[in-house]
Amino acid sequence: MPTEFDSELSDSLTLVTGGMGFIGSYLTARLLALGGRVVVVDCDTDPGRQSLLHELPQDQRSGLEIVHLDLRDRDAVAALIHGRNFDYVFHLAGYSVIEKSTAFPYDSLMTNAIGGLNVFDAVRRSDTPPRRVVITSTDKVYGEMDGSHYLEDSPLRGIGIYDAGKLTADVMARSHFHTFGTPMSVLRLCNVFGPHDYNVGYRLFPKSLSKIFNPVAPEPPVLYYESMDHWRDYVFVEDVIDALITMACHEQSLGEVFNMSSVVHLSTPSVIKEIIDTSVRILSEVDPYRAELVEKNGMQVTTYGQGALAIQRQRLDHTKIAQRLGFRTSVTFEQGLERTITHHTERLLRNGH
Amino acid sequence: MATRTCLVTGSAGFVGSVLARTLVSRGWRVVGVDREPVPSWRECPDVSQVQLDLCDLEAVLALVGETGPEVIFHLAAQPFVPVSVAEPYATVRDNVLATTSVLEAARLHGVARVVHASSGAIYGSEPGEHTYFESDEPKVGANLYGPSKIAAENIVLAYSRTFGLDVRIGRFMNTYGPGDTSPSRIVPTAVCQALGGDCYDFGDRDDGSTALDFVYVDDVVAGYLAAAEVDDGALQGVYNFGTCDPVSVRDLVRAVSRLADGTEREPVFRGPVADNPRRKCLDAGRARKELDWEPRTDLMTGLRATVDWYREHLHA
Numbered sequence: 001m002p003t004e005f006d007s008e009l010s011d012s013l014t015l016v017t018g019g020m021g022f023i024g025s026y027l028t029a030r031l032l033a034l035g036g037r038v039v040v041v042d043c044d045t046d047p048g049r050q051s052l053l054h055e056l057p058q059d060q061r062s063g064l065e066i067v068h069l070d071l072r073d074r075d076a077v078a079a080l081i082h083g084r085n086f087d088y089v090f091h092l093a094g095y096s097v098i099e100k101s102t103a104f105p106y107d108s109l110m111t112n113a114i115g116g117l118n119v120f121d122a123v124r125r126s127d128t129p130p131r132r133v134v135i136t137s138t139d140k141v142y143g144e145m146d147g148s149h150y151l152e153d154s155p156l157r158g159i160g161i162y163d164a165g166k167l168t169a170d171v172m173a174r175s176h177f178h179t180f181g182t183p184m185s186v187l188r189l190c191n192v193f194g195p196h197d198y199n200v201g202y203r204l205f206p207k208s209l210s211k212i213f214n215p216v217a218p219e220p221p222v223l224y225y226e227s228m229d230h231w232r233d234y235v236f237v238e239d240v241i242d243a244l245i246t247m248a249c250h251e252q253s254l255g256e257v258f259n260m261s262s263v264v265h266l267s268t269p270s271v272i273k274e275i276i277d278t279s280v281r282i283l284s285e286v287d288p289y290r291a292e293l294v295e296k297n298g299m300q301v302t303t304y305g306q307g308a309l310a311i312q313r314q315r316l317d318h319t320k321i322a323q324r325l326g327f328r329t330s331v332t333f334e335q336g337l338e339r340t341i342t343h344h345t346e347r348l349l350r351n352g353h
Numbered sequence: 354m355a356t357r358t359c360l361v362t363g364s365a366g367f368v369g370s371v372l373a374r375t376l377v378s379r380g381w382r383v384v385g386v387d388r389e390p391v392p393s394w395r396e397c398p399d400v401s402q403v404q405l406d407l408c409d410l411e412a413v414l415a416l417v418g419e420t421g422p423e424v425i426f427h428l429a430a431q432p433f434v435p436v437s438v439a440e441p442y443a444t445v446r447d448n449v450l451a452t453t454s455v456l457e458a459a460r461l462h463g464v465a466r467v468v469h470a471s472s473g474a475i476y477g478s479e480p481g482e483h484t485y486f487e488s489d490e491p492k493v494g495a496n497l498y499g500p501s502k503i504a505a506e507n508i509v510l511a512y513s514r515t516f517g518l519d520v521r522i523g524r525f526m527n528t529y530g531p532g533d534t535s536p537s538r539i540v541p542t543a544v545c546q547a548l549g550g551d552c553y554d555f556g557d558r559d560d561g562s563t564a565l566d567f568v569y570v571d572d573v574v575a576g577y578l579a580a581a582e583v584d585d586g587a588l589q590g591v592y593n594f595g596t597c598d599p600v601s602v603r604d605l606v607r608a609v610s611r612l613a614d615g616t617e618r619e620p621v622f623r624g625p626v627a628d629n630p631r632r633k634c635l636d637a638g639r640a641r642k643e644l645d646w647e648p649r650t651d652l653m654t655g656l657r658a659t660v661d662w663y664r665e666h667l668h669a
């Protein structure tokens with residue numbers, strides 16, 4: 001959906017860290033479509049890597065530059081930021097999966113905490129700072145909920161390694177604003193879903209879909225006993241892009257932190273069920289045989305065992321982003337699900353099986 | 354009983370050096386580590402001192418592997434609020450990254466407990482009267498010191514919850530005592546001026562009305578020792594250490610003046626006048642109950658010892 005700020009970005013130069021990733025690639029595609037120039041930095045720019053950016057038609061790539069860079073390298077980050085006059089910076093790069101952060105705690109903290117600091121520090125020292133730096137934080141920084149929702153000023157009691165790295169960046173971003181006036185804005189995301197999320201190893205949506213759309217034969221998506229009672233907020237990726245753009249351009253978001261709006265609050269079993277049901281419905285039109293198998297498979301319930309810690313219930317209050325920035329989501333959960341699964345269906349048909 | 358080994362980081366610093374010396378006197382084998390050499394007035398011959406930068410993970414892994422400490426007391430930090438504004442990057446590096454190296458080494462080498470030095474600064478510096486409890490939420494203020502300590506605490510707790518590392522966090526208020534030579538802290542500044550200066554001027558940081566919770570260094574050290582020893586079966590413990598009896602900086606420096614030479618100097622405070630002066634202290638009820646900790650040194654006794662120490666060392 002267009003935002004009221006799109007025109008401000010049409011002639012801008014923007015840095016997107018982690019631009020090869022799921023959310024970063026959507027943001028980059030949108031900025032390019034608006035006529036902006038975008039520098040993507042990422043530590044994994046392998047052309048063989050799956051990314052929406054690799055699927056952009058050639059005529060939409062003219063404003064795009066991809067720079068291979070590891071954000072843990074302070075000097076390289078500073079050289080990049082001081083060498084260009086970026087209008088906007090979106091900081092999205094990092095370890096984005098809890099299980100990977102648990103497996104590599106030091107590296108994850110170096111990336112999520114110090115990598116973020118490297119960006120904020122370079123911006124603070126810049127002679128020509130960008131108009132705004134927007135960072136993607138997470139609802140995980142809050143930890144276990146006291147009441148029915150998290151508010152932006154709820155205590156931060158993140159529990160795991162991923163949470164601690166994100167919390168550090170979140171706190172550092174805000175203290176840079178309060179101390180130096182560095183133009184920061186923080187968006188705390190809930191769970192984001194959509195096509196082109198290639199984190200198939202761990203994340204609920206891409207992982208479940210990779211089973212259902214396994215080109216050889218459908219397999220049942222996995223539900224862990226441990227997540228039986230997990231409740232999460234969900235939002236479609238394009239709404240996140242709208243929110244990021246709104247945050248970057250809105251005066252009222254300077255130095256502020258916002259919870260992302262969500263479109264649904266569901267338990268993990270219900271999400272998997274929704275994914276299965278929608279897949280069956282869409283597949284039955286084009287591949288009834290697979291649809292039948294998917295329906296018959298249902299989901300597989302098993303124990304995860306080696307527990308990465310998880311918060312039971314997460315729910316964001318989104319009054320602030322709605323009232324202060326006038327932000328509204330525009331894709332319902334059902335529409336988002338339909339689009340995501342249609343995408344997977346088309347890809348399956350295109351690739352033949 | 355076998356000798357117990359511990360590592361004290363920040364052992365060339367004010368509190369770390371006193372802690373290391375006390376541990377030695379209690380029969381511990383103490384390995385001190387600091388990036389800086391130990392200044393002569395803080396030396397203790399029985400502490401084996403290693404000089405390295407704790408941000409160097411490989412060096413920290415090797416040190417912890419070779420020395421095999423049972424407990425790590427992690428005090429190394431950049432502890433000054435004004436420095437955190439002048440040198441934000443170095444502050445976060447020393448307070449967050451160095452802490453992460455220590456935790457990673459403790460995890461990989463199976464260290465039994467990490468005692469982490471945190472600060473009452475995490476509660477922020479809002480005007481008005483505040484007594485903080487451990488359950489009060491941290492506040493991000495206009496400096497990088499408090500926020501870096503908030504982040505470090507969260508990383509310490511994350512290591513504990515994720516990997517079962519036993520951790521204890523002490524949140525300390527303004528520590529003073531013999532051996533603190535930092536020119537950016539109020540007690541050393543006052544003592545030096547009272548003993549040797551021509552003026553009694555405290556610059557523009559405060560109007561004299563701010564009241565803080567001053568804790569004597571021996572009491573702080575007792576807090577670290579108690580946190581290292583407590584055996585409650587829990588994996589984490591967070592404790593406030595403070596007197597809960599805030600003293601305005603104006604009253605504090607007047608007391609120093611009297612103790613120095615009996616003179617009533619009128620201190621000059623040129624900071625902006627506060628409409629709603631800050632009075633901040635920590636409730637140490639949990640430390641009293643669970644660690645049997647008490648601030649045992651009253652302010653006058655502690656200040657007298659500090660002045661005496663300076664008198665001896667300033668002219669030596």
Ligand SMILES: NC(=O)c1ccc[n+]([C@@H]2O[C@H](COP(=O)([O-])OP(=O)(O)OC[C@H]3O[C@@H](n4cnc5c(N)ncnc54)[C@H](O)[C@@H]3O)[C@@H](O)[C@H]2O)c1
Binds near residue numbers: 019023071094097191
């Ligand atoms: N997707 C979600 O549901 C969700 C929810 C909450 C928060 N977030 C946050 O949003 C951001 C983007 O998430 P995503 O889903 O697009 O994740 P992603 O993993 O798809 O993308 C992250 C990108 O960062 C890159 N990266 C990692 N380490 C780097 C480094 N050291 N230097 C440079 N690049 C590096 C990766 O290669 C990847 O391309 C992350 O910060 C994540 O924590 C995402």
Ligand SMILES: NC(=O)c1ccc[n+]([C@@H]2O[C@H](COP(=O)([O-])OP(=O)(O)OC[C@H]3O[C@@H](n4cnc5c(N)ncnc54)[C@H](O)[C@@H]3O)[C@@H](O)[C@H]2O)c1
Binds near residue numbers: 429
């Ligand atoms: N003194 C106080 O009033 C007070 C109050 C609350 C909390 N604390 C905390 O107590 C601890 C000790 O404080 P202090 O007053 O003794 O400070 P200090 O500055 O006297 O000592 C800190 C020491 O840490 C060392 N250090 C810093 N970064 C290092 C690194 N990367 N590698 C190796 N060594 C490094 C410094 O060289 C210094 O010797 C700190 O964590 C501080 O934040 C102090």
